[in-house]
Amino acid sequence: MILGDRSSDSAAADYQPARATLDDLFRLALQRHPGALALTDPPDREYFTDGAPRRLTYAQADRAISAIALTLRGFRLPADSIVGVQLPNTVESVLVLLGALRAGLVVAPIPLLWRTTEMTATLGRIGARALICCRRVGSLDHCELAMEVAAETFAIRFVAGFGGDLPDGVVSLDGVFNGAGGDAPPLERGGRPADHVAAVTFDVTPGGIVPLARNHAQLVAAGSAIVSATGIAADAAILAAFATSSFAGLAGTIVPWLLTGGTLALHQPFAPATFSAQRGGERCDTVVVPGPLVGRMLDAGLFGGGDDLKVVVAVWRAPERLSASAAWPAGSTLVDVAAFGEIGLVATRRSAGGKPAAIPVGRITAPDGHGAPAVIEVARSANGTVALRGAMVPSHPFPLGATRGDRLRLKVDDLGFVDTEFACRLERDGKSLVVNGAPPGVVSVGGYRFALRELQSQVAQIDGAGSLAALPDLLAGSRLAGAADDRDAIRQALTTQGANPLVVAAFRGRRAGRASAA
Numbered sequence: 001m002i003l004g005d006r007s008s009d010s011a012a013a014d015y016q017p018a019r020a021t022l023d024d025l026f027r028l029a030l031q032r033h034p035g036a037l038a039l040t041d042p043p044d045r046e047y048f049t050d051g052a053p054r055r056l057t058y059a060q061a062d063r064a065i066s067a068i069a070l071t072l073r074g075f076r077l078p079a080d081s082i083v084g085v086q087l088p089n090t091v092e093s094v095l096v097l098l099g100a101l102r103a104g105l106v107v108a109p110i111p112l113l114w115r116t117t118e119m120t121a122t123l124g125r126i127g128a129r130a131l132i133c134c135r136r137v138g139s140l141d142h143c144e145l146a147m148e149v150a151a152e153t154f155a156i157r158f159v160a161g162f163g164g165d166l167p168d169g170v171v172s173l174d175g176v177f178n179g180a181g182g183d184a185p186p187l188e189r190g191g192r193p194a195d196h197v198a199a200v201t202f203d204v205t206p207g208g209i210v211p212l213a214r215n216h217a218q219l220v221a222a223g224s225a226i227v228s229a230t231g232i233a234a235d236a237a238i239l240a241a242f243a244t245s246s247f248a249g250l251a252g253t254i255v256p257w258l259l260t261g262g263t264l265a266l267h268q269p270f271a272p273a274t275f276s277a278q279r280g281g282e283r284c285d286t287v288v289v290p291g292p293l294v295g296r297m298l299d300a301g302l303f304g305g306g307d308d309l310k311v312v313v314a315v316w317r318a319p320e321r322l323s324a325s326a327a328w329p330a331g332s333t334l335v336d337v338a339a340f341g342e343i344g345l346v347a348t349r350r351s352a353g354g355k356p357a358a359i360p361v362g363r364i365t366a367p368d369g370h371g372a373p374a375v376i377e378v379a380r381s382a383n384g385t386v387a388l389r390g391a392m393v394p395s396h397p398f399p400l401g402a403t404r405g406d407r408l409r410l411k412v413d414d415l416g417f418v419d420t421e422f423a424c425r426l427e428r429d430g431k432s433l434v435v436n437g438a439p440p441g442v443v444s445v446g447g448y449r450f451a452l453r454e455l456q457s458q459v460a461q462i463d464g465a466g467s468l469a470a471l472p473d474l475l476a477g478s479r480l481a482g483a484a485d486d487r488d489a490i491r492q493a494l495t496t497q498g499a500n501p502l503v504v505a506a507f508r509g510r511r512a513g514r515a516s517a518a
Helices: 021-032 059-072 091-102 117-125 141-153 218-230 247-260 270-280 289-298 319-324 450-463 487-497 503-504
Strands: 035-039 055-057 082-085 107-108 130-134 157-160 171-174 197-205 208-215 235-240 263-266 288-290 311-316 335-342 342-351 362-365 374-381 385-390 416-427 433-435 442-445 447-450 467-473 477-483
Touching: 021 059, 021 218, 021 247, 035 059, 035 091, 055 059, 059 091, 082 091, 082 117, 091 107, 091 247, 091 263, 107 117, 117 141, 117 208, 130 141, 141 157, 141 171, 197 218, 197 447, 208 218, 208 247, 208 270, 218 247, 218 311, 218 335, 218 342, 235 247, 235 270, 235 416, 247 263, 247 288, 247 311, 247 335, 247 342, 288 289, 289 311, 289 319, 289 335, 311 319, 319 335, 319 416, 319 433, 319 442, 319 487, 342 374, 374 450, 442 450, 442 467, 442 477, 447 450, 447 503, 450 467, 450 487, 477 503
Parallel strands: 035 263, 082 107, 082 130, 107 197, 130 157, 157 171, 235 263, 235 288, 288 311, 311 335
Antiparallel strands: 035 055, 197 208, 335 342, 362 374, 374 385, 385 416, 416 433, 442 447, 467 477
16 A cells, blocks of 8 residues: 555655665564573563563564464455554564564554554554464453454454463464464565555644554655664664554654664553563663653663663654753663654754754755655744654545545645644744744643543533533643542443543542642
8 A cells, every 4th residue: 555656746756765664674683693682571571461471582583473464464464454462561562563464464553542443443544454462461452452442343354362260352463483384575666665554643733633644765864864863873782662553653663673674572551660670671771662751760870770771762753841851960861753743753862961953944864774764854844833744744634535624634734744733932043942832622631632622622521511521631741530429320321432541531539638739
């Protein structure tokens, strides 16, 4: 599936995107050192999901990827069918991504806290044909959730999962680790392979959730931008404490791992003691963490205790908070990644004084060190918002057939710039800008984004006297706070409807002695 004609796309015509697919990059690393360690699980894996922690070499990972690809091909899904994936930060999340791509399918990573309401609406809109999950994350049975979603989503024909005691109707994927099966060669397809869609992620606008599709070249361009800004070396040991269910998550963790051909250690956010043990035990020289946590992690000593650490990548899902972040001390390199929803990202290295750098206006070009010049162009729109175009930025509607009359679509101007709706101001020199406001009507809670009006409407339908507001929070950006005469009733109704747990928690009982303004 190729969206649009690149030769006629004026915004991308000057950018020569990567020719390699994500699977090509993996195979290159496999050929170079098949016995090297490729992927490791969080050591506390059994605390939050089934199965003992795994450590896979590139050869072992390749066999599992091919086994997943062959299993998915056995479902007889048409090429470019969309597969929803809802998994925690375990090796399976990476293997399923690469296995689905090797099978000629498109992956739609789903945030872990999404429940029936969000999943049925979005997976139905993009026509997902299959859903892959695990039996549990914490106390929630995600396979049961997946079966409920499949029952309400006409297009989903298959549900597959990892873990023991799977419900009837869920295909077990645990056998992909037994070493059986053969190679799954990539499918032959027209055009340049890297121009085919690889993943669909979900942006949030004031009007609701918008699916955005990325091809391999766009993902590699974004990952290359981060690698260039950080200077991550070949064979790096990367500790990823950031979920891969977003564009920034894919570009900031999986793609740099594939580009450098090193080791990717996965961490389920967030357990400080486990993080510290992983960083030391795996001798990680690079860590990827949520931006708002960096200051507290530094204060807690999680970046000290040895000199292996060279690079900290801080991903800001709420980039308006970046300019007020604490200074970074001398030592390891800190690179801030400002993620503008699912539209694009800009990676900037902290200055010598440790303060965050302003975002440069104009083209940001990375050296062509991996065969993929990573270019993004930044501008301030006439509305005073950040606008982006370039090799990593989507410009075509998705799914195919989406019309310009659809209220849930990208805002693309005549020059190909996509309006992110993040408010910004230009610095005095006019060469850089500072983000100073989130899109109106969109609330960010710990990396999850919501259209506040939709949430308020959902609450009003349950209880006309109930209300929901977003309050500032130093760590999470915002927190949801609900008011109702019968909190238990509205919380139960939201749970029954399959609402996001963050919304349900907004109506939890107030603790005694807590100020009413809280």
